[in-house]
Each structure stands twice: as structure tokens, then as C-alpha cells.
Amino acid sequence: MKPLARYLPILEWGRAYDRRMAGADLLAAVIVTIMLIPQSLAYALLAGLPPEMGLYASILPLVAYAIFGTSRTLAVGPVAVVSLMTAAAIGTLGLDDPAQIALAAGALALMSGLILTAMGVLQLGALANFLSHPVIAGFITASGILIAASQIKHILGIEAHGHTLVMLVGSLWAHLGDINLPTVLLGISALAFLFWVRRGLKPLLRRLGLSPRAADIVTKAGPVLAVAATTLVTWTLSLQDAGVRIVGTVPTGLPPMGIPSLDPSLWGQLFLSALLISIIGFVESVSVAQTLAAKRRQRIRPDQELIGLGTANIAASVSGGFPVTGGFARSVVNFDAGAETPAAGAFTAIGILVAALALTPLLYYLPQATLAATIIVAVLGLVDLSILRRAWGYSRVDFAAVAGTIVLTLAFGVEVGVSAGVLLSIALHLYKTSRPHIAEEGLVPGTQHFRNIHRHDVETMPQIVTLRIDESLYFANARFLEDYILDRVTRDPALRHVVLHCAAVNEIDMSALETLEELNRRLRDMGLVLHLSEVKGPVMDRLKRTHFLDDLTGEVFLAQFDAWRTLKRSIAVAADHGDRAAE
Known part of the structure; x- marks a missing residue:
């Protein structure tokens, strides 16, 4: 049993699973589901994919990770940085057909899943150590800025394109004359509300007498409230006729099962992107998992985490999804909500499945500006420019690595940024050890x-x-x-x-x-x-x-x-x- 349990951690925690754990996992799943529904839609939009693919990427991957993952509280699904990298990778293919774009996203998830699983079987989890923390912090900060900038077009209701900050700003400036006022009002209102929810709603609810747990649940439901309110306003006032872009028809039903494209030429074009997504996704995920595990004096196994994330991506690829990894925000919510085991993720998948089966017709009038506001509020938490000041005060070499990664990512895009980050991490190590004290x-x-x-x-x-x-x-x-x-x-x-x-x-x-x-x-x-x-x-x-x-x-x-x-x-x-x- 022990060799089998090594690759199937569910056999370890499953033997001790009881009613108390199930109750805690169910409550955590409800909270995470409320948070994940608008996030899944928003990150699919960020990846340049149909919104339903965000829901599909939040069902089977969670079940796969619950079986193969070692973290008790990591919440797997679409995340901002990986979604942006997915958009950048598919954008290089020059595809216009939505069906072909969806197939490419599935192929990217499958390749990433196979890479991660192979690394786990070969016990290469230590490779993540070759990415220094300053470089990762710089890349995530720059990615957060790029993501936020890419969503401004939806807030303003204009066209804008580009995969670098310079291109995005130039494109936004060129289309400023096309701003749609109703869209701006909706987008700014959603942004203001979501920022207030993050800082002011929970203290207000506590003053009104709600318990800390109830106030926390309502606060986490803030994005859902924004979605419901702006959707109702758009439907009531027929704002789509005034130029407000809406999500439109979201297919109802089970995720479409099937094998993604196996075209060798497509795989050749996407291989480097899949490798980079795998590395960044694993580093982000394992960092979150280790942090949360330490708080409960638990341990994760990085090599098995590779297999857990790999199988989650393979599951995404065969169920109409796109690349996924462990998300920081939702994992913290899962942890704070009291999740005891990975079964919380499986329960969350059931909640998302119910949404895909029953709630998607209600999303027809959902403004894209609301989803953009959800993304902006979420990713601004990733932006940490103070890392530059701290690095400058501690080590000029580390500062150069951070600043270089940020500048290269903003100037040339996420793929160049992460590639440069890997090279800078290795170069930084070689430089420091080549001149020993x-x-x-x-x-x-x-x-x-x-x-x-x-x-x-x-x-x-x-x-x-x-x-x-x-x-x-x-x-x-x-x-x-x-x-x-x-x-x-x-x-x-x-x-x-x-x-x-x-x-x-x-x-x-x-x-x-x-x-x-x-x-x-x-x-x-x-x-x-x-x-x-x-x-x-x-x-x-x-x-x-x-x-x-x-x-x-x-x-x-x-x-x-x-x-x-x-x-x-x-x-x-x-x-x-x-x-x-x-x-």
C-alpha cells in the first residue's frame, strides 16, 4: 500500500476522513465556489477564451488534484499569471477561429500537464530552486501590471491590443476617442465597489453584529454581488444596445470531453510556452502550498505536487479547459475557511459543475467590464514595487535581477520576461558563487x-x-x-x-x-x-x-x-x- 500511497495521497488522508472533516471541507468549498465562479469567468476572458472555459477549468482539475496532490488546502484552478501567459502563447499562433483557439488552449494544458507529470516522476521538484525569489517577485509584479493594463480596454469599452506595456498604452491612447460612457460608469462602479468590499465591508458587517465567519463569507461573495448587480442593471436598462459589451450566451451543460489537438506543428509552436507555464505555475503553486502547510505543521512533497498539478492540467485539457495551477488568493480563502483535506477542492468542483449546469443563462447580460474589474482588483494584490526598495537596500545584485525582470517583462512580454528571469536566476547564482567570500x-x-x-x-x-x-x-x-x-x-x-x-x-x-x-x-x-x-x-x-x-x-x-x-x-x-x- 505504501508505494501506491506515495503516488495517491488520497489513500493517506482518506483513511482518516470523518464527518467533522467533511463538514469543514463543505463549508470551505461553499466559500471558495462563491469566489471562484466570477474569477473563472474573468480569467478565461483574460486568456482570450470563451468564459465557459473558465468554469470547465475549475471542475475536473480540482478533482484530479484532490486525488494526486499533497497539500491539504491548495485550491487549484485558473490564475491570473498563467492565464496571461496562455493568452500570450495563443496570440503568437495568429488564430481567428474560436474553436481552433479553444483546441490550442487544450493542447497547451495537455503539454503542461505532461511536462509537470514527467518532472514529478523523475523527481525534479528541486529544479524550482533555480528561480530566485527576487526574480519571481519581479516577474509577478510586472505581470500584475500587464494584466491590469490589458483590462483597461474593457473598463473603457474600447479596442486595444498588445502584449507589452508600451503596446497596450499606445493602443489605449489611440482609441481614447471611442470610449463608451455607460461601460465606463459600470466599470468604475464595479471597481470602486470591489475595492471597498476588500477593505470596508467586513468591518461594517462586524459592527452590524454579524459573526466573523458570516462577515467573511459575505465579504468573499463581493465579486458575486458585483456580477449580480451589474448584470441586473444591464438587463433592465438594455445597456447592450448602448454599446456595453456583454458576455452573451454561455453554453449550459457538462464540460465537453475529448482529446485536444495533437498536431505536431502546433505542439512545436507551443512547447516553449508550455514549459514556461509549467515552471511558473509550479513555482507559484508550491510556494503557496508550502506556506500554508507550515502554518499547520504539515508537509508537502514537491515531486508529488508536480504530479498533482500535472494530472490537474491533463484533466483540464480533456474537459474543455486551459492551463491551471494553485492560486494564492483562493488557497488562502480555502485555508481560512477551515478546509481540512483536498476533498474541499472536489466539493468546490461540484459547486462549479452546478453553476455550469444551471446558472449560465443568468450570465448572458454580464458586462465584460465587471469581469475586467474583478481581474484588476485581484491582480493589483500581486503588484509589489516595494521589492525594488528592499532589494536595493539589501543587495545591488538582487536589485539588478528584480529590476531587469520587471523591465524586460513590461517591455517585451511575459514569455521574454520569464525566460529572462530563468536566465537571470542562473546568472545571479553563477555570479555570486564565482566570486566567493x-x-x-x-x-x-x-x-x-x-x-x-x-x-x-x-x-x-x-x-x-x-x-x-x-x-x-x-x-x-x-x-x-x-x-x-x-x-x-x-x-x-x-x-x-x-x-x-x-x-x-x-x-x-x-x-x-x-x-x-x-x-x-x-x-x-x-x-x-x-x-x-x-x-x-x-x-x-x-x-x-x-x-x-x-x-x-x-x-x-x-x-x-x-x-x-x-x-x-x-x-x-x-x-x-x-x-x-x-x-
């Missing part, structure tokens, strides 16, 4: 501890230099170490011993080993002796399989203090012999 150490008087001579009042000897290397040694930083040591020893003719304090060195690769061998030879020719201290066991095991230790001019000391005491004694003995010889 090297501290020249001395003995703290009265102790056996060694500290940086530039930070502490320590004891040193002119014949000995101790250098602590605060990084593993590999091809990218080996030459830096060699240059640093040779520069240090050539400036001090009194030196006789060089000690490399290796307590922080976790690995030495072949390139670094060759550099150490060359360094040992060059120091020997200069009349200097090279020693190592506090070499870790796994590193020592590798060194023993080479000739380096046999050729080493000095010794390998168990502790830095042993090196100091031994070399100090040998220097004293040599000085004593010299004095006697002089006599």
Missing part, C-alpha cells in the same frame, strides 16, 4: 576560534596566512581563488605557510581540483607550503582518490587551531635553529 583569519586571543582580521582584534603571524573559503569550489570560481591567493602571497615576502580553511567547502569539482594542484606547484616554486584544515568527510573521500594529497607540500589538519599551533611551533623551532646557527 574569502576571509583572512586570525586567532581570537584566549580561545581556539578564528575570525576575520578586518572585523575582529585577532592574533596573526607574519609567516602564516589563513584563508577561509566560504563557498564550494567548482569551475566558475576556481580561477578566482587561485588569483586571490597568488596576489596575496606575492605582496608579502615574509610568508612561509598558506592554510586553506575549508569548513564551508561542501564540494570540490574536477576543475577546482586541477586548480588546487596547480596552486600547490606554484606555491612550492615560490618557497611556500600549502596546508588544508577542517576538510569535510565527503570532500576528503574524493581527494583521497587522487594524487593531490600525496603531492601536497603541507598537511591536512583536523582543526584550524591544530594547524595554527603546529605551524607556530615549527616556526619557533626553525627560528631557534637559526639563532643557534648564527651563534
Whole structure:
């Protein structure tokens, strides 16, 4: 059972499932369903797809994740950033037929699902670590700005196109003369109401005597209230005749089951986009899942999360949906509402299914401006420009990575932005580790501890230099170490011993080993002796399989203090012999 449970986490939590858990999951599902219905419609609009596809992407994927996912509270479905990336990917295909666009979206979901599942089976969850947090924060912030800018056209009731901020602003400016006043009034009213709901509705309800739980449920229903009110106004006043764009007919019924397009040329065009969506979706999802799990002292398994998200996307692809992942806002709502297990997601799927079967006729007069307002309010929470100030104050290198990701995403679009983010993350790692911190150490008087001579009042000897290397040694930083040591020893003719304090060195690769061998030879020719201290066991095991230790001019000391005491004694003995010889 255990090997099977590893890939089917439902077998673990399902055995302990009881009535209390079911009650908590049902309540959480009701709240999340209320929130998810308008969000699903809005994110389908953002992705450039028919609104019903947002509902379809919120049914079977939730069930698949409930079976294969490891987070107890993660809520899977359409999210803003992935929807924007979907729109950008499909936009490059130049398709006009809605049916072909829907097939392409399904193919994108299937490819993403297969990529994520394969990564999970191969246990590649650690690959997410190659995206640094500053770069991810910069990309999400820029994406939030792009998403909000892309929805302004629906608020104003005009045409505007573009996948970069410059293109969007230019297109909006060119069509300002076509602004539709009824649409603006609806859109601004919906925006104002939704912003007020976020900040003012819950305190008002509490003052009116509602319990915290009831006030929270009503607050989460804010977007539904906006949808209902603006739909009623549009229908009553026939605003569609005045130029207000409405959702129109939304098909009623079960999600259409079928295999998306398997056209090799289409897959070739979408592969890079699918890969980027998979990476960003997984990073966003696993970050949320880990944060929420920690609050309950639970654990998630990143590799199994890949499989959970992969199967959710495969489910989306065969049920008329588009790429999905774990959403931050709805997952927090799910958590706060008291969800106990992934069954809350399955119950939410039932709620969305009921909406798809019974409520879609009521959406005919829903203004697109209301959905745009829902998106804008949701994504502005993603925009965190303060990351620039924090990064600038902490690290100029991290600031450059954040600023570069933001600028590139806004200037060239999300695909270039996320690709640049991946490259910047790798480049940032290589840059930092290629110039490791090297501290020249001395003995703290009265102790056996060694500290940086530039930070502490320590004891040193002119014949000995101790250098602590605060990084593993590999091809990218080996030459830096060699240059640093040779520069240090050539400036001090009194030196006789060089000690490399290796307590922080976790690995030495072949390139670094060759550099150490060359360094040992060059120091020997200069009349200097090279020693190592506090070499870790796994590193020592590798060194023993080479000739380096046999050729080493000095010794390998168990502790830095042993090196100091031994070399100090040998220097004293040599000085004593010299004095006697002089006599």
C-alpha cells in the first residue's frame, strides 16, 4: 500500500476522513465556489477564451488534484499569471477561429500537464530552486501590471491590443476617442465597489453584529454581488444596445470531453510556452502550498505536487479547459475557511459543475467590464514595487535581477520576461558563487576560534596566512581563488605557510581540483607550503582518490587551531635553529 500511497495521497488522508472533516471541507468549498465562479469567468476572458472555459477549468482539475496532490488546502484552478501567459502563447499562433483557439488552449494544458507529470516522476521538484525569489517577485509584479493594463480596454469599452506595456498604452491612447460612457460608469462602479468590499465591508458587517465567519463569507461573495448587480442593471436598462459589451450566451451543460489537438506543428509552436507555464505555475503553486502547510505543521512533497498539478492540467485539457495551477488568493480563502483535506477542492468542483449546469443563462447580460474589474482588483494584490526598495537596500545584485525582470517583462512580454528571469536566476547564482567570500583569519586571543582580521582584534603571524573559503569550489570560481591567493602571497615576502580553511567547502569539482594542484606547484616554486584544515568527510573521500594529497607540500589538519599551533611551533623551532646557527 505504501508505494501506491506515495503516488495517491488520497489513500493517506482518506483513511482518516470523518464527518467533522467533511463538514469543514463543505463549508470551505461553499466559500471558495462563491469566489471562484466570477474569477473563472474573468480569467478565461483574460486568456482570450470563451468564459465557459473558465468554469470547465475549475471542475475536473480540482478533482484530479484532490486525488494526486499533497497539500491539504491548495485550491487549484485558473490564475491570473498563467492565464496571461496562455493568452500570450495563443496570440503568437495568429488564430481567428474560436474553436481552433479553444483546441490550442487544450493542447497547451495537455503539454503542461505532461511536462509537470514527467518532472514529478523523475523527481525534479528541486529544479524550482533555480528561480530566485527576487526574480519571481519581479516577474509577478510586472505581470500584475500587464494584466491590469490589458483590462483597461474593457473598463473603457474600447479596442486595444498588445502584449507589452508600451503596446497596450499606445493602443489605449489611440482609441481614447471611442470610449463608451455607460461601460465606463459600470466599470468604475464595479471597481470602486470591489475595492471597498476588500477593505470596508467586513468591518461594517462586524459592527452590524454579524459573526466573523458570516462577515467573511459575505465579504468573499463581493465579486458575486458585483456580477449580480451589474448584470441586473444591464438587463433592465438594455445597456447592450448602448454599446456595453456583454458576455452573451454561455453554453449550459457538462464540460465537453475529448482529446485536444495533437498536431505536431502546433505542439512545436507551443512547447516553449508550455514549459514556461509549467515552471511558473509550479513555482507559484508550491510556494503557496508550502506556506500554508507550515502554518499547520504539515508537509508537502514537491515531486508529488508536480504530479498533482500535472494530472490537474491533463484533466483540464480533456474537459474543455486551459492551463491551471494553485492560486494564492483562493488557497488562502480555502485555508481560512477551515478546509481540512483536498476533498474541499472536489466539493468546490461540484459547486462549479452546478453553476455550469444551471446558472449560465443568468450570465448572458454580464458586462465584460465587471469581469475586467474583478481581474484588476485581484491582480493589483500581486503588484509589489516595494521589492525594488528592499532589494536595493539589501543587495545591488538582487536589485539588478528584480529590476531587469520587471523591465524586460513590461517591455517585451511575459514569455521574454520569464525566460529572462530563468536566465537571470542562473546568472545571479553563477555570479555570486564565482566570486566567493574569502576571509583572512586570525586567532581570537584566549580561545581556539578564528575570525576575520578586518572585523575582529585577532592574533596573526607574519609567516602564516589563513584563508577561509566560504563557498564550494567548482569551475566558475576556481580561477578566482587561485588569483586571490597568488596576489596575496606575492605582496608579502615574509610568508612561509598558506592554510586553506575549508569548513564551508561542501564540494570540490574536477576543475577546482586541477586548480588546487596547480596552486600547490606554484606555491612550492615560490618557497611556500600549502596546508588544508577542517576538510569535510565527503570532500576528503574524493581527494583521497587522487594524487593531490600525496603531492601536497603541507598537511591536512583536523582543526584550524591544530594547524595554527603546529605551524607556530615549527616556526619557533626553525627560528631557534637559526639563532643557534648564527651563534
